[in-house]
Amino acid sequence: MKTKAVLVAAPASGQGKTTVACALARRFARAGQRVRAFKCGPDFLDPTWLALASAAPVDSLDLWINGEADCAQRLNDAAQAADLVVVEGVMGLYDGQPSAADLARRFGLPVLAVVDAGAMAGTFGAIVHGLRHWPGPGRDAQAAPAPLPWAGVLANRVGSARHAAMLAEALAPADAWRGALPRDAALALPERHLGLAAAAELPDALARLDAAADALARTALATLESLPDWPGPGSVAAPAAPPRLLAGRRIAIARDAAFAFIYPANLQVLQALGAELSFFSPLAGQALPPCDALWLPGGYPELHAARLAANDALRDQVAAHLALGRPLWAECGGMMALAETLVDGQGVAHRLWDLLPGTATLGRRIAALGPQALQIGGRQLRGHSFHWSSFESPLRPWAHTVPARVAVGRDAGGGGGGGGGGGEPVYQQGSLRASWFHPWFASAPEAAAQLFLPGVLA
CATH class of the missing domain: 3.40.50.880 (Class I glutamine amidotransferase (GATase) domain)
Known part of the structure; x- marks a missing residue:
């Protein structure tokens, strides 16, 4: 089976990226698939949830902090070992330099957009269109980079089946409607200053992830086959081993x-x-x-x-x-x-x-x-x-x-x-x-x- 991959992104923080990324990892890890998860950008808290969901260590990926070669090596190792690679974005899709969109384009990671649609209908289509086609900060349409790899859009915090239908109708066919998650406090992950509470602090952390995975199973992302194939990051040179400056210490x-x-x-x-x-x-x-x-x-x-x-x-x-x-x-x-x-x-x-x-x-x-x-x-x-x-x-x-x-x-x-x-x-x-x-x-x-x-x- 080919490796599947998605980069879970959103228009902004607080849209539900972590919940969806963890739901994907948990859904397929508990079904026996090999899942590797990453967090785009430096973060210590979201990875605790991704690690619990995937049952594997979680690394950060940042084109500037890590460097491109380090990101490529980590993604390549994951592609060789996993059935599914899930990368959670950071803030909004185009926030930061480099952004999650830059990471997706560099390594061909298909973007799954998560949009909090709880207070919108037709505007949902405009937001998704912008996420897919905006060239990025400081660029015009004539200088646009390669098209953004795309896995579809998932609406979050949706009020009803009729609401979901209105959101789906607002999209162009190529935007790839993937379904909706309901407005449900049981799917939320608790927060404090600095971000989410760490998964290890909550006795019901795994139950929360199971609830999110169950909700995801009722969308068009229910099967591994529904996720896009990913060939991996391309050719990667093995990194040189560092000198053993701390040997014996x-x-x-x-x-x-x-x-x-x-x-x-x-x-x-x-x-x-x-x-x-x-x-x-x-x-x-x-x-x-x-x-x-x-x-x-x-x-x-x-x-x-x-x-x-x-x-x-x-x-x-x-x-x-x-x-x-x-x-x-x-x-x-x-x-x-x-x-x-x-x-x-x-x-x-x-x-x-x-x-x-x-x-x-x-x-x-x-x-x-x-x-x-x-x-x-x-x-x-x-x-x-x-x-x-x-x-x-x-x-x-x-x-x-x-x-x-x-x-x-x-x-x-x-x-x-x-x-x-x-x-x-x-x-x-x-x-x-x-x-x-x-x-x-x-x-x-x-x-x-x-x-x-x-x-x-x-």
Whole structure:
């Protein structure tokens, strides 16, 4: 059987992309098909649902952060191993540079458009026509790129069978009506600040996905044969193995509800660099394992601030780790846990681990969002930032990341030893390195290795 594939996209966020992508993955995975799922753009939360639905790890795909070759390799591996590849888009189909539409065109991924049609009828056809035929930002019709690969359109949050019929009538035949999902609270996935709640936090997560898969089974997407064939991403050169710069080194990694934002691909890169990985849970009161380096990933320390603040034993162990000059990389929520003070969403100040001078404060809106780059050792490490919190510190940053729109084609990272303004600050105090920045290690494995090696970053 040929590999089937869809890229689930929408006109905007909040239309139901994650629900539909997960429903597709769950519908066919529970039927015994091999499913691989991806998330377009950097994200830690939607992949938890896609991983539960597909019963397989989920990687992110971003033409700038990953790079085209990395995206191609991951898609090629999936095409060789899976019956169905599901890629969930990000925001709206044409949002971002590069966008989900750019990814679809580059790799021939057929787009399944999901449109929240709960408050429209004939306008549904206009929206779908625009999604299919708009050339994209900054282009006119004469300079339009290749046609967008198309798998059809699925209406979401539809009120009745008559409503669905009106929506279908608004489409041109080539728009490929694929059916409708009803307006049903049971199909919604719960949200909080930063996005969806993680699937592991909800005892009924799988039941929610089963309900969505059952609803999808009543549409024209009920069978694997109804989905488009996909030949794969084309010729792909095998990536070179990175140098084993971390051979023989043990890296301890915090992993629980407070430190949950970890790309599976980043773990693979550390292992390819030669590192031995050991996981522990600060929330469970587990001790810091014997290690040569420590990683505190992002997550939700603000939701667990009181428990983290009370963990004096671990705080002392981390302090001893730093006193020995052993590296610690803390990103986003990990940096917040190291602060002197964390002010949570209710305005309550918690005395945290006091290993990085400053105060982290959870805000009421997004403080930063977008792809970023950091230069370490002459190599550009790419990634992103997304946080609602602020961090006020007397420390002078060692460097700043540079937004992608600035980093393309120039030195990205603000330089070493202090860096320029803009982007996200990167702090270095002894062997402690911390930032809001979430790096994608595969973009520059040698640079990523430096975060876990002793010595001063340069």
